[in-house]
Amino acid sequence: MRRAHRHLSFSPTIMALPTPEHLRDLIAAGLDCTHLEVQGDGQHFYATIVSPAFTGQSRLARHRLVYAALGDRMRAEIHALSMRTVAPGEPMPD
Numbered sequence: 001m002r003r004a005h006r007h008l009s010f011s012p013t014i015m016a017l018p019t020p021e022h023l024r025d026l027i028a029a030g031l032d033c034t035h036l037e038v039q040g041d042g043q044h045f046y047a048t049i050v051s052p053a054f055t056g057q058s059r060l061a062r063h064r065l066v067y068a069a070l071g072d073r074m075r076a077e078i079h080a081l082s083m084r085t086v087a088p089g090e091p092m093p094d
Contacts (some may be wrong), residue, residue, distance in 0.1 A: 017042030018077045023070070030069025045080040056086040088091055 020038040023045055028036055035050035047066070054062045062085035067074050074081070084093055
């Protein structure tokens with residue numbers, strides 16, 4: 001008995017890596033920022049964010065606000081994001 005072979009056709013979908021500009025736009029759309037700088041290589045990113053929303057918030061709460069602005073992209077597209085989150089008037093951490 002002959003077996004029927006099913007030939008599957010795969011069309012690779014090339015997913016564009018996120019850019020620092022794209023992340024900056026996403027964060028700015030979801031969070032009021034007075035200063036926002038994002039650097040990165042498509043997988044690893046470093047952001048400096050100054051926002052009045054951070055006033056009185058812990059570092060964890062601040063990071064959660066940024067993650068909320070990024071939404072599902074944080075889990076799906078972004079491999080690593082390091083952040084400096086500062087409220088206006090606070091000294092910039094090193």
